Amino acid sequence: MNITMIGTGYVGLVTGACLAEFGHRVTCMDLDVEKIESLKNGGIPIYEPGLDVLVAKNVKDGRLQFSTDMADCVPGAQAVFIAVGTPSSRRGGGYADLTYIYAAAKDIAVHLTDYTVVVDKSTVPVGTARQVRRVISEANPDADFDVVSNPEFLREGAAISDFMRPDRVVVGTDSEKAQEVMKKVYDPLFLISTPFVFTGLESAELIKYAANAFLAMKISFINEMATLCEEVGADVVDLAKGIGLDGRIGSKFLHPGPGYGGSCFPKDTLALLRIAQENGVSVRSVEAAVEINAAQKARMVKKIRDALGRNEAGKTIAALGLAFKPETDDLRESPPLAILPPLVEKGAKVRVHDPQAMEECKKQYPDFTYVDSPYEACEGADIVVLFTEWNQYRALDLAEMKSKMKGSVFVDLRNVYAPKQVIDAGFEYHGLGRM
Incomplete structure (x- = not known):
């Protein structure tokens, strides 16, 4: 398949390189001329174990290339992934900044020719896929396309193995035709019996936020237990082992620390709270996790x-x-x-x-x-x-x-x-x- 990846940040570059390793012909596109020139010359803008080797291999084999021009890589692509940044908005309150998402959608629309599946790979609030569909339709009323939500679950430091052997792949779409295209995109994963979750657009978008919020809650919980252990003379390492061996709980994310950070948990928990508030729902467990995390850093x-x-x-x-x-x-x-x-x-x-x-x-x-x-x-x-x-x-x-x-x-x-x-x-x- 011909696949285009819009955005060469962490998610876009890892996903593009891995899809090329699957055998697809992938073009990673970015408006940052300096970054693209660096990639063409073998430079890698982020540190991720094994990514430099994977990129070099697929460039050499002719399956991975880089571009700054939508006109070069969108026409003829069966799937176009949007993997641009969705940082917290400057206005605060947990809002996600979707400026880059909608700008990419407008640019893609102009160059759509044959039937194309436009894939939201970025982490976006519920309802974004339908807005992307609207933006593309308004910019190009004759476009033949579907929009799919395909959230990423890549751990920094283990992203390549996470992509190649994932716990699951989530695909949100209301189109059978788009679903078949996505099956072809991920065909190598079907061969190793990877669990696939095919669902609606809104469910796929919410799954990403809910997963990260749940893990953030586990971290905040064990940090609170560590504080309690200090007060009563218990050992949190023994406590974590004692509860983690329960299959219903599991041992992962039960390691105390100075608080969670990174590109996902802080902004995704706040975004989930904003989504809940806008729909009149109270998510107190996530609110508590956010408060505990801030307090943990102060306690350190x-x-x-x-x-x-x-x-x-x-x-x-x-x-x-x-x-x-x-x-x-x-x-x-x-x-x-x-x-x-x-x-x-x-x-x-x-x-x-x-x-x-x-x-x-x-x-x-x-x-x-x-x-x-x-x-x-x-x-x-x-x-x-x-x-x-x-x-x-x-x-x-x-x-x-x-x-x-x-x-x-x-x-x-x-x-x-x-x-x-x-x-x-x-x-x-x-x-x-x-x-």
């Missing part, structure tokens, strides 16, 4: 401040990890960047290390000191705080870290290390929900 500031004796002025913090999760360079809504600035405002100095996110962070926080290793971050530090559970932070030489530090405080905000292991290395230990 207090935890670090308390560990420093309530006086961070002149103290040096060794911060390990900047990205909101491992195997990504994404800093959007990243907990460290909500926790460290208030401490800096009170006079703390920050030495940071992250395997991938430092270059981008320098643009936002030039006053941090950026170093080449976690051990260098510890030089002269009063306290070390583990923010992101990168694999290379899981087997650190704690004794060497301690030898480089001025102080002896270790704050493990991901519970990577057993308390005894840290204490035996000469540290004062502070974790989440552990004594």
Whole structure:
């Protein structure tokens, strides 16, 4: 099949490369000339394990190409995916900014010739697919097309495996003809018996938000349980194992941390609340999750401040990890960047290390000191705080870290290390929900 991907951000580039790996002929289109030229020259604008190899392979094999011109890639495509950004609107209140969605729809409409399936891949509020249909019909009344909602469920850091072997594929459409086209798009997944959910447009759009909101609630729940464990002398690691072995609950997303971040959970929970409010529905569980997450980040500031004796002025913090999760360079809504600035405002100095996110962070926080290793971050530090559970932070030489530090405080905000292991290395230990 000939497939066009509008947008070469995280979702668009990963999806385009993976569809090319399926054997389709894919053109990834973007208005950003500099980005497209970089992609043509082998540059990858995001960090995602294995993506550079996958893109290079399919470009070499002639199945993947890049363009800045709709006229070059929309005519003749059986499916055109819209994978542009839908950030939170500047007006706040959880509204999603659909400017790029509707602009893409208008541009696509002009170039539609034969029957085409236009696929909403971006995360969008309920009702957007029908609005995209309206926008295209108004711009080109003679266009022969259908609109499909096909939400993505890609985890940053594991996106390629998630696409190639997904838990499920959701396709929302009211057209049997469009459904058949989507089956051809994902034919390799049918061969490995991937579960498919074919449903209406609105259900498909809501599934994405509901899934992310549920996972956000699990994170907020275990963070509250960690706080309770600290007060009653229980161990949250044992608690999570004890409840996670229940098949009805499951162990995933039951790991305490400094709060959720990233490109999805923060904006999608707020967007779901906005959708509910506009339809006169109260979703109190999601409201609570959002409030708990904000409070968790504030509580982490207090935890670090308390560990420093309530006086961070002149103290040096060794911060390990900047990205909101491992195997990504994404800093959007990243907990460290909500926790460290208030401490800096009170006079703390920050030495940071992250395997991938430092270059981008320098643009936002030039006053941090950026170093080449976690051990260098510890030089002269009063306290070390583990923010992101990168694999290379899981087997650190704690004794060497301690030898480089001025102080002896270790704050493990991901519970990577057993308390005894840290204490035996000469540290004062502070974790989440552990004594």
